[in-house]
Amino acid sequence: MAREEEQFERIPTHICRNSEEAASTVAGEIAALIHERAKAGRNVVLGLATGSTPLPVYRELVRLHKDMGLSFRNVITFNLDEYFGLSDDHPESYHQFMWERLFKHVDIPKDNVHVPSGTLSRSEVYAFCESYEKAIEDAGGLDYQILGIGRTGHIGFNEPGSTRDSITRLVTLDSLTRLDAARDFLGEANVPLYAITMGVGTILKARKLVLMAWGQSKASVVQAAVEGKPNENLPASLLQGHPDVRFFVDGTAAEELIRVKLPWLVGTVEWDPRTIRKAVLWLSNTVKKPILKLQESDYNENGLGDLLIHSGPAYDLNIIVFNQTQHTITGWPGGKPDADDSHRPERAKPFPKRVLVLSAEPHEDILCMGGTAHRLKDQGSEVTLAYMTSGNLAVPDNLAKQTLALMTELEDEMAFTKGDGPSLGQFAEVILKSIEEKKDSEADSESTRRIKGFVRRNEARDAARILNIDTDSQAFLDLPFYEKGRYRNFVASDEDVDALAKLLEKEKPHQIYISGGLADPGSVAGVCYRLFCEAIRRVKRLGWVKDCRVWSYRGVGQEWPLFEIDMAVPLSPGELASKIEASFQYRSQRSQYPFRAASHREIWQETDEINRSTAEAYDAVGMAEYEAIESFKGIELAALLDS
Ligand code: F6R
Numbered sequence: 112m113a114r115e116e117e118q119f120e121r122i123p124t125h126i127c128r129n130s131e132e133a134a135s136t137v138a139g140e141i142a143a144l145i146h147e148r149a150k151a152g153r154n155v156v157l158g159l160a161t162g163s164t165p166l167p168v169y170r171e172l173v174r175l176h177k178d179m180g181l182s183f184r185n186v187i188t189f190n191l192d193e194y195f196g197l198s199d200d201h202p203e204s205y206h207q208f209m210w211e212r213l214f215k216h217v218d219i220p221k222d223n224v225h226v227p228s229g230t231l232s233r234s235e236v237y238a239f240c241e242s243y244e245k246a247i248e249d250a251g252g253l254d255y256q257i258l259g260i261g262r263t264g265h266i267g268f269n270e271p272g273s274t275r276d277s278i279t280r281l282v283t284l285d286s287l288t289r290l291d292a293a294r295d296f297l298g299e300a301n302v303p304l305y306a307i308t309m310g311v312g313t314i315l316k317a318r319k320l321v322l323m324a325w326g327q328s329k330a331s332v333v334q335a336a337v338e339g340k341p342n343e344n345l346p347a348s349l350l351q352g353h354p355d356v357r358f359f360v361d362g363t364a365a366e367e368l369i370r371v372k373l374p375w376l377v378g379t380v381e382w383d384p385r386t387i388r389k390a391v392l393w394l395s396n397t398v399k400k401p402i403l404k405l406q407e408s409d410y411n412e413n414g415l416g417d418l419l420i421h422s423g424p425a426y427d428l429n430i431i432v433f434n435q436t437q438h439t440i441t442g443w444p445g446g447k448p449d450a451d452d453s454h455r456p457e458r459a460k461p462f463p464k465r466v467l468v469l470s471a472e473p474h475e476d477i478l479c480m481g482g483t484a485h486r487l488k489d490q491g492s493e494v495t496l497a498y499m500t501s502g503n504l505a506v507p508d509n510l511a512k513q514t515l516a517l518m519t520e521l522e523d524e525m526a527f528t529k530g531d532g533p534s535l536g537q538f539a540e541v542i543l544k545s546i547e548e549k550k551d552s553e554a555d556s557e558s559t560r561r562i563k564g565f566v567r568r569n570e571a572r573d574a575a576r577i578l579n580i581d582t583d584s585q586a587f588l589d590l591p592f593y594e595k596g597r598y599r600n601f602v603a604s605d606e607d608v609d610a611l612a613k614l615l616e617k618e619k620p621h622q623i624y625i626s627g628g629l630a631d632p633g634s635v636a637g638v639c640y641r642l643f644c645e646a647i648r649r650v651k652r653l654g655w656v657k658d659c660r661v662w663s664y665r666g667v668g669q670e671w672p673l674f675e676i677d678m679a680v681p682l683s684p685g686e687l688a689s690k691i692e693a694s695f696q697y698r699s700q701r702s703q704y705p706f707r708a709a710s711h712r713e714i715w716q717e718t719d720e721i722n723r724s725t726a727e728a729y730d731a732v733g734m735a736e737y738e739a740i741e742s743f744k745g746i747e748l749a750a751l752l753d754s
Contacts, residue, residue: 158256254319264345268308277310306505326631334367389674456678474569478588500593501564611646668717
């Protein structure tokens with residue numbers, strides 16, 4: 112029976128500490144099933160998914176095979192889906208994915224593996240889909256199906272509109288799904304339009320269903336699937352009612368569930384200062400009254416009577432939360448010299464501070480905290496902007512080509528060639544040719560990646576100049592995990608941690624700004640954040656670390672909700688305008704296909720809106736009215752060391 116706080120949840124949901132913990136439970140269950148069946152001389156039929164989500168499960172299964180002798184000889188697998196039009200050896204095909212991530216590392220017989228074919232002719236599709244369904248049935252049906260969830264709410268490639276009894280078939284991919292896959296395919300234009308997928312009905316026939324989700328980008332769709340009414344517009348919600356379905360999510364993917372977001376509505380709450388602040392700010396928002404106008408009746412009528420008993424009366428509570436919120440606002444993100452800092456987010460001393468701003472890719476710093484970086488610099492802090500990866504994977508070919516064309520023109524202009532080596536123009540032409548001859552979603556050559564990296568460096572420099580930030584203070588780390596990898600295929604190593612630890616050691620910062628703690632652990636931002644935690648663990652004994660504060664910015668196009676904010680830095684209209692002008696410099700980040708969706712907004716628009724709306728949120732609860740705000744959450748060193 113569901114516990115009180117889970118009363119709104121229509122699917123049993125396990126909130127795990129992180130994806131590894133969840134993966135080890137899921138892989139452990141699969142391993143137990145394999146053992147049990149092997150003992151009885153029977154097969155196990157697994158339904159498998161691709162994408163970032165199941166990767167930690169596959170890693171764990173491979174480990175269990177290698178270290179613990181788990182055999183896959185009695186395992187039969189059926190994958191959920193495959194892109195239509197991709198050959199088995201295409202780098203982004205799900206055939207490739209599965210062989211690279213799981214099958215080739217274990218002893219599964221080749222004939223036991225089934226992945227829908229991506230190379231059928233239209234006329235063959237129907238018969239193939241029927242045979243796929245029949246093969247599942249003939250194998251005894253799916254014993255254990257693992258699932259991820261797309262931001263559209265899809266399971267497999269059952270996009271919104273898929274019916275409960277749909278079976279394996281050819282489907283059209285949703286535009287959001289194609290956008291999410293654009294990075295893997297090195298451009299949205301390369302993402303197939305169609306896929307073959309098991310149907311919702313096929314999935315529902317599995318005896319056990321486990322859906323996993325990591326990272327904040329899945330939080331709202333997880334909430335809708337778990338707490339919303341089952342409906343075909345959100346296919347994952349159709350899993351409700353299955354006799355053995357469970358969701359495994361990490362803390363950030365669980366953030367929108369009522370028991371996490373509004374715990375006072377579902378049960379007894381352990382009131383601590385942050386939860387109190389969250390509740391009062393939520394109340395102020397819900398009843399649309401500034402904090403200082405909230406009354407006893409507002410608390411009582413909105414499920415917060417218990418809070419009044421704990422820390423009332425309303426008058427006192429209002430004042431406490433008003434002051435806390437007020438004290439998060441500062442125009443001095445590096446601390447105000449010679450000021451009483453007892454109610455300021457950052458300490459006054461030492462001053463000026465050494466500040467290290469870490470971004471996973473060159474653009475996050477300015478888009479997320481350009482105004483703050485500008486202020487820090489202006490107010491005398493030493494600011495280093497460090498980019499952990501070159502970001503070259505996100506640069507479209509046309510921008511690289513423009514740069515190369517510029518190189519050839521430059522050579523003509525300056526009669527650049529000297530000596531016998533290849534001239535600048537020849538060098539550019541070779542790379543240009545390799546781009547021209549590249550097949551769709553084929554990886555770039557090393558030289559092309561370098562050129563694309565230069566494109567991003569230059570964008571980052573142009574943006575910094577607009578904000579009067581010294582370009583000499585920009586550090587491009589080009590971490591090896593990224594340079595050697597491809598999306599969903601990043602393998603971080605000690606080399607990466609070394610590079611970061613070395614930077615920390617060199618800078619000995621008093622403040623570090625970082626993001627990525629809420630990201631999918633397999634994404635670039637997620638990998639970078641974990642590397643940072645590892646690097647901090649490595650240097651933790653050094654004296655300066657104890658004197659260092661870590662501030663987290665939320666991510667591109669995002670700001671923290673009010674109750675999470677520990678430091679809010681207001682921007683004047685002029686400062687916001689400069690920041691937006693700086694964001695225009697990131698040409699590689701602009702949508703290549705603006706005609707794709709009418710609702711599409713460029714990142715500078717998102718930035719402008721989110722900074723303005725954070726200011727509006729402050730205004731609405733009764734604070735001063737600012738043009739825009741950038742927000743930060745303080746991270747305890749202990750939490751970093753533990754993550
Ligand atoms: C993959 C699949 C999809 C993914 C979903 C989430 O076989 O069927 O439903 O599970 O798109 O993708 P990731 O895990 O990459 O976020």
